[in-house]
Amino acid sequence: MSSFVWMKVLESTPERYDRGISMLSGGRIGEVYQRIAEIAAVPARRVLDIGCGTGAVTLACATRGAVVTGIDINAEMLDVARAKPVPEGGSAVFLQRAAAEIEDLFGEASLGAVVSCLAFSEMSVEEQDYALETALTRLVPGGVIVIADEAEPATGFRRLLHRLRRLPVVVATYLVTQTSTRPLAGLTGRMRAAGFAEVTQERMLSGAFLIARGRRP
Amino acid sequence: MxxxxxxxxxxxxxxxxxxxxxxxxxxxxxxxxxxxxxxxxxxxxxxxxxxxxxxxxxxxxxxxxxxxxxxxxxxxxxxxxxxxxxxxxxxxxxxxxxxxxxxxxxxxxxxxxxxxxxxxxxxxxxxxxxxxxxxxxxxxxxxxxxxxxAERFMRFPGWERQEMAAIWYAPALILLTPILWFALGPAAALAGSAGLVVMVATLFAMLPRFNPLGRWRLPILLGFGLFGALAGWGLLAASGGATLWPLIAIGTTNLIGTGLLFMDLSGTTPWYPSVVNTGANPATITLNEARCNGSGDCVMVCPRQVLKMNGRRRKVEIREPAQCIQCGACIVQCPRDALLFRYADGSTVEAPTIRNTRLNLLGKRRTLHR
Known part of the structure; x- marks a missing residue:
């Protein structure tokens, strides 16, 4: 599960992104998408997906009847997302925007949920904080935020093992794409600092994936 | 500093x-x-x-x-x-x-x-x-x-060319030197490394004198490879270690080095289009004059003096198309989408596609423009 760094390789060919991510996760990335949707999406709820990529989480939420807007900077990934069929009962719109542009799209207290998968680790810490603070104001009271991203295992030995397994993938990705992903750290603390309540986290896929959730008080 | x-x-x-x-x-x-x-x-x-x-x-x-x-x-x-x-x-x-x-x-x-x-x-x-x-x-x-x-156009001074040379030979040295040292001893490792550095540094020093995209680029690069190998062989001979396997290893190292440089040497210069970007299907910058309103946005961002404003006509002119490195900046900035890339087969790529793909890495524009 250390191989999410290959995401950047796959981004160079967005048409193959979904299949590649699925292969790299041993076919289990769908469990993460479904878990996010399970927490965040209910029929007719307005949901924002930050860094939606090819739209897997957006559409998982729409399948549950939510009215979802997916935003991403990468226009090619959005083209792939728009080509996918929107499930009956829900709706999905994809827009080219950054996380700090949420305020241009949504008024205060207008969203029932904000979700994000494999996007926060691409932002600087300052951008993450800004996105969290803005998301808080756009959520209705009681609205939920769910952020899923690559994380390092919590215990020392497993973290070491994780890093050793990750190293060759990181090197190979650098050689092919000159970039890499970084595990996300300190997210739940920053969610609390931004003002979210009931912040909890769960780990999936052998501890290498973190799903953090919270509510607007 | x-x-x-x-x-x-x-x-x-x-x-x-x-x-x-x-x-x-x-x-x-x-x-x-x-x-x-x-x-x-x-x-x-x-x-x-x-x-x-x-x-x-x-x-x-x-x-x-x-x-x-x-x-x-x-x-x-x-x-x-x-x-x-x-x-x-x-x-x-x-x-x-x-x-x-x-x-x-x-x-x-x-x-x-x-x-x-x-x-x-x-x-x-x-x-x-x-x-x-x-x-x-x-x-x-x-x-x-x-x-x-003059401040809009790219220069490539000697010190900067040497910096770009280092990005090629530094990772190679980190990988190759320990292997040569372990397999053939310190003399072969030092001679091989020195030969490679001399070859790449000399090549970048002489870059203004040859076109890394020209038809003679492979023979020229092989010539540099031979030069690097000769430098390494000379050092080896001077140290008294000129035996068969070290000589072969140094020659092979320089041959692999020239092969890697051949892949996209032009892409590490600001003067030539990157092969990774253009592939085997280079495009020509083209102006749809009817759309041009003379805003000059394109002229302000071209790093290669390809475009010039004709003040009398209030239209942009493509003065030096051969200088174009196909970065697409002018196309992205034009408020009227008046600039486009035209391919040899007559097909075109217009501004919305360039704004989505940016560079044509791995030929992704090609699939879109057909």
Whole structure:
């Protein structure tokens, strides 16, 4: 599960992104998408997906009847997302925007949920904080935020093992794409600092994936 | 440059192929007041360090945008530095509360990825292109943020060519030297490494004298490979270790080195289009004159003097199409979508596609334009 760094390789060919991510996760990335949707999406709820990529989480939420807007900077990934069929009962719109542009799209207290998968680790810490603070104001009271991203295992030995397994993938990705992903750290603390309540986290896929959730008080 | 910064400079130069992330945010240079100019850049550590050095004594704000640790040119071309990233940085830094004016100065080499008007629409800030090279910034600021024509065009001085040479041979040395040392001993390792460095450094020193995209590029590169091998063989002979296997290893090392350089040597220059970008299907920049309204936005961002404004006709003219490196900056910036790429088979790629794909990496434009 250390191989999410290959995401950047796959981004160079967005048409193959979904299949590649699925292969790299041993076919289990769908469990993460479904878990996010399970927490965040209910029929007719307005949901924002930050860094939606090819739209897997957006559409998982729409399948549950939510009215979802997916935003991403990468226009090619959005083209792939728009080509996918929107499930009956829900709706999905994809827009080219950054996380700090949420305020241009949504008024205060207008969203029932904000979700994000494999996007926060691409932002600087300052951008993450800004996105969290803005998301808080756009959520209705009681609205939920769910952020899923690559994380390092919590215990020392497993973290070491994780890093050793990750190293060759990181090197190979650098050689092919000159970039890499970084595990996300300190997210739940920053969610609390931004003002979210009931912040909890769960780990999936052998501890290498973190799903953090919270509510607007 | 401060002495303490030198190890970091060496690291960033030798491993320039890799991203190196500097802190993002709004940083003061000198003692800027609310009226001081705001300069935008990416968060590549080498660029940020050089900007601080070159701007010493100035009073300005430096807005370091998350370009994912890449330099401005590569990040903008690869879609890692867009107007969305700049809008984010401006908002995250609360720029509107920190300065009294409403203008930011953008790095010209970001023009492939950054659409100026989107920044103004989202933030209310006007934008202006700075010079192509950061060493021209003090003079630019001294003139009240006005760019001279000559400052829009790329130069490639000798010291910079040697920096680019290092990005080829430094990783190779890290991989090859221990292998040669372990397999054939220290003499072979040192001679082989020295031969490779001499070959690549000489090649970059002589770059203005030959075209790395010309029909003779392979024989020329093989000639450099032979030169590097001869240098290594000579050192080996001088050390008394000129036996069969070390000689073969040094020759092979230089042959592999020239093979790697052959892949995209032109892409490490600002003078020639990258093969990774153009592939085997180079395009020609073309003007749809009926659409051109003479705004000159394209002229302001071309780093190769391809375009020129005809003031009398109020139309842009393509004066030097052969100089075009196909970065697409002019196409992205044109407010009337008057510029496009035309391929040899007559097909075209227009502005919306360029704005989506940025550079044509791995030939992705090709599938879209057919």
């Amino acid at each position: 401060k002495l303490l910064d030198f190890p970091a400079y060496l690291r960033d130069t030798a491993f320039r192929l890799l991203p190196h992330r500097a802190r993002t945010g709004l940083f003061p240079i000198g003692d800027p007041g609310p009226g001081a100019p705001v300069l935008v850049t990416g968060n590549f550590t080498l660029t940020v360090r050089r900007l601080r050095d070159v701007l010493a004594g100035q009073a300005a704000w430096l807005l370091v945008v998350n370009s994912k640790g890449f330099n401005v040119w590569c990040a903008a071309g690869g879609g890692h530095l867009t107007h969305h990233d700049i809008i984010s940085a401006m908002r995250v830094a609360h720029l509107a509360d920190k300065v009294s004016h409403r203008e930011v100065i953008l790095p010209q080499l970001a023009a492939t990825g950054v659409e100026r008007r989107a920044i103004t629409t989202a933030t209310g800030f006007e934008t202006r292109w700075g010079p192509a090279r950061l060493e021209d910034l003090p003079a630019f600021l001294g003139r009240g943020s006005r760019v001279f024509n």
